Amino acid sequence: MGRVVAVSLRRGHHFSKTQAMSIRLLAGLGVEGDGHCGVTVKHRHQARQDPTRPNLRQVHLLQAELFDELEAQGFHLQPGAFGENVTTSGVDLLALPTGCLLKLGDSAIVELTGLRNPCVQIDRFQQGLMAATLQRAPDGRLIRKAGVMAIVRAGGDVRPQDRVRIEWPSAPHRPLQPV
Template identity: 30%
Template sequence: MSGSVVSIQLNVGHRAPMKSVESARMIENYGIEGDRHVISEGVRTKRQVLLTDEETLAKFGLSRGDIRENITLSSIDIHSLKEGDRVSLGGDAVVEITGHCAPCARMDEIREGLRVEIDGQRGMLATVISSGEVSVGDEVRALQPSVA
């Protein structure tokens, strides 16, 4: 399964608008450089990166960054991925899926009822397991799950 990166957004502050960028540095075990979730209260988190796909945004009539995703993908079914699956972004960066991102009350600020509508479809959370630069237009590939 493969697709491409169509947009990258950084969360630069609590309730601040997402900042759209052309490229970003993924940092192993920390997240995306410049994103406020790189370190959450000094503790590494499973919520380093939020991935979603354009198809989901279109289904709900949303624009890139509306649901606070960091990376928007095209031509890859993000919802078919499972916890532990790995995704290659660009040349070197690899993330590991940690689970679905539950919609928060902010979704209803976008549109009343969106929180319920988008439940289970907001996107997938991931941790960075291999550092690298990711740019809009880069290839995205689902990798074989790791075997313990």
């Protein structure tokens, strides 16, 4: 079982988010007061393509272990820096399948929809960071480490130190793909 290390949000569209004492997840919408909250897609590029698409990026989660890995490469980052809403520890988010449920705190539940696809904004934030969040698997497959995206199935407040419980979907499991 993992835990929540930090929670973050920010109005509008900004790369990084501000840490908070708690965030409120709203079922079917996302993080109350966050720029990506809504039923339809809020990601600027995706919204330009089709603003009626469902918002599969309501909540961005990132494992804190990535910060340790990046620190060893000379990057200095804090929770919220990648624009994540929930920073976790003790859960290998990238290994979870599409449709996996994460129970956060007492009542919030998010369903994983896919991987965050790193973009040029990461290098604008810190030069070289995009390459540091991408890796090649032995089979040549690209590994994206910039977190996972989710939709809110059940609302509730989420705070640092809350437990993260995993509920796997029925087999067969589908690996996370960029959304």
